[in-house]
């Protein structure tokens with residue numbers, strides 16, 4: 480990627496791909512779209528939490544608002560709010576990992592998954608273009 484013209488767009492999109500491939504099946508298990516599997520639930524919740532410890536904001540460096548991206552210009556205009564929303568995601572992912580790995584019942588897990596999904600959505604609503 481060193482000669483990629485859009486390395487930071489690729490960096491952040493890779494982050495979201497990994498997050499979606501961990502949180503997606505968690506959501507699917509909670510919704511009953513995929514069989515519940517405690518081992519997978521624990522592993523994916525742990526990886527989801529670990530992924531959110533990466534420095535995502537580095538991927539939204541100034542000047543990377545052009546090109547192959549659905550990132551809205553508002554990200555760079557409201558960078559404090561954007562950073563706060565990412566901190567909310569980190570907290571929600573951390574909480575989900577703790578709930579899942581504390582042996583909580585499914586109802587409590589579903590609640591923590593819902594909260595994490597809300598923090599995904601809060602940011603998408605304001606900062607992700609529809610297409």
Ligand code: ASC
Pocket residue numbers: 499502503506596597599600603
């Ligand atoms: C997902 C996914 C999102 C969030 C969001 C939650 O699995 O890909 O963007 O959950 O739909 O509301």
